[in-house]
Amino acid sequence: MKGHSSQQALLVLGGQWGDEGKGKVVDLLSAGFKAVVRYNGGHNAGHTVKFGDRHFALHLVPSGIIHAGSRCYMGAWMVVDPLALVAEIADLGEKGVDVNGRLTVSPRATLILPSHQALDLAREQARGASSIGTTGRGIGPAYQDLAQRRALRAGVLTEPDRLEADATALMESHNRELELLFGAAPVDIAQAMKSLRQAARVLSPLVGEIGPALNRHGERGEPILFEGAQGIMLDLYHGTYPYVTSSSCLPGAAAVSCGIPIATLGPALGVMKAYVTRVGGGPFPTEIEDEVGDRLRERGNEFGTTTGRPRRCGWFDAVAARYAVRVAGLAGVALMKLDVLDGLEEIRVAVGYKTANGRVLAEPPADARKLAEIEPVYTTLPGWGTTTRGITREKDLPPAARAYLEFFEDHLGVPIVLVSTGPRREETLIRGRSALAERLRHAVHTVQEAAATP
Numbered sequence: 222m223k224g225h226s227s228q229q230a231l232l233v234l235g236g237q238w239g240d241e242g243k244g245k246v247v248d249l250l251s252a253g254f255k256a257v258v259r260y261n262g263g264h265n266a267g268h269t270v271k272f273g274d275r276h277f278a279l280h281l282v283p284s285g286i287i288h289a290g291s292r293c294y295m296g297a298w299m300v301v302d303p304l305a306l307v308a309e310i311a312d313l314g315e316k317g318v319d320v321n322g323r324l325t326v327s328p329r330a331t332l333i334l335p336s337h338q339a340l341d342l343a344r345e346q347a348r349g350a351s352s353i354g355t356t357g358r359g360i361g362p363a364y365q366d367l368a369q370r371r372a373l374r375a376g377v378l379t380e381p382d383r384l385e386a387d388a389t390a391l392m393e394s395h396n397r398e399l400e401l402l403f404g405a406a407p408v409d410i411a412q413a414m415k416s417l418r419q420a421a422r423v424l425s426p427l428v429g430e431i432g433p434a435l436n437r438h439g440e441r442g443e444p445i446l447f448e449g450a451q452g453i454m455l456d457l458y459h460g461t462y463p464y465v466t467s468s469s470c471l472p473g474a475a476a477v478s479c480g481i482p483i484a485t486l487g488p489a490l491g492v493m494k495a496y497v498t499r500v501g502g503g504p505f506p507t508e509i510e511d512e513v514g515d516r517l518r519e520r521g522n523e524f525g526t527t528t529g530r531p532r533r534c535g536w537f538d539a540v541a542a543r544y545a546v547r548v549a550g551l552a553g554v555a556l557m558k559l560d561v562l563d564g565l566e567e568i569r570v571a572v573g574y575k576t577a578n579g580r581v582l583a584e585p586p587a588d589a590r591k592l593a594e595i596e597p598v599y600t601t602l603p604g605w606g607t608t609t610r611g612i613t614r615e616k617d618l619p620p621a622a623r624a625y626l627e628f629f630e631d632h633l634g635v636p637i638v639l640v641s642t643g644p645r646r647e648e649t650l651i652r653g654r655s656a657l658a659e660r661l662r663h664a665v666h667t668v669q670e671a672a673a674t675p
């Protein structure tokens with residue numbers, strides 16, 4: 222891209238199984254970026270952003286929207302439920318945030334119809350014990366229609382006649398599948414079309430190509446933040462297939478989604494928790510099924526933002542984390558929720574995976590069934606008795622917590638540039654002098670200046 226410098230861009234993505242706390246990181250940084258882009262997934266994602274006394278529940282719209290100076294974009298690899306997007310826009314509007322002129326949805330994004338959601342639920346039920354544990358939002362069936370080349374894309378929202386004909390035909394086909402294959406109730410197409418027509422009226426002014434717009438930001442030297450959803454271990458190709466989401470969560474997906482050269486993306490910052498969590502089914506090698514797991518769940522408030530489901534909790538999995546660093550080329554890690562480990566006598570970290578025949582694997586196997594059979598090899602580190610809550614300088618951390626961070630870096634081979642010591646924005650420590658850490662300091666400084674400006 223002419224004149225576009227990746228120096229200006231940053232990509233933030235989940236380094237584990239989603240829910241790592243990307244919301245806090247993106248929120249912390251986004252006022253420092255002129256453009257904020259979501260590139261994958263749909264309203265299966267979700268986070269709450271607190272701004273002053275207002276709470277925003279965002280599932281689709283990039284969180285930059287709450288900073289008046291940011292332009293927001295939704296990429297082609299997203300799946301967009303028009304009804305959910307309209308509800309989110311209305312909620313933002315009630316809280317004083319107007320998206321008009323500030324939000325652009327790629328005409329190439331796939332639409333989720335009510336019948337996709339019905340199919341998601343019917344298929345999950347039919348899978349019984351081997352269900353994926355999806356969020357039930359219609360994500361998989363919508364991506365399936367995309368791959369089958371029969372999906373409706375957001376561009377159709379600007380053409381009422383085509384929307385009518387194409388959405389009706391697709392929902393009729395889904396209804397046949399629902400009734401004949403699953404014995405499930407069909408979707409009321411007339412009712413669904415009424416809602417879709419209303420949604421199209423709201424959304425059609427927002428539809429526009431995003432590649433050229435991002436190009437213009439680049440040419441003007443305006444920084445762009447790419448915001449990934451879910452996490453590397455939920456990536457369709459490189460995660461714990463089939464217990465994954467249906468899109469790619471990796472940095473390269475941002476280039477595909479936006480239709481821009483990969484060199485424009487900037488460094489990738491992987492967000493990881495100081496332990497691991499997962500919602501839904503599938504192998505989870507370091508899962509803790511005793512009271513320590515319950516304690517992490519309670520202290521870390523590990524309940525899904527989108528579905529409210531309790532999250533499975535486990536010890537930090539350095540094997541999966543190292544793999545994430547490699548496949549995503551992470552330049553650094555933001556380590557979240559360090560304070561949740563406060564008070565534990567000892568902390569375990571998985572450093573290898575042992576197979577049934579005694580081999581120790583350095584990386585997760587491609588096959589989820591093989592992953593389910595491995596035994597983690599743990600290293601045990603001492604815990605710290607004092608609290609880390611709200612600490613913003615590394616030298617104020619208890620020595621055992623500092624040792625924990627150093628252990629991480631040795632194992633991951635990349636710097637931990639940010640440590641979160643509480644849910645609030647200011648409960649954050651930026652660490653070291655790497656280029657990425659300096660980039661974060663600069664963005665956070667811009668945020669603080671913006672907040673201080675009346």
Ligand code: IMP
Pocket residue numbers: 238239240265266267353354355356357358359360361450451455464465466467500501502
């Ligand atoms: P789907 O994306 O709804 O099809 O769900 C597939 C798998 O990804 C399930 O295990 C979900 O729990 C998980 N998943 C999807 N989105 C998120 C997310 O934003 N955070 C955590 N897990 C997610």
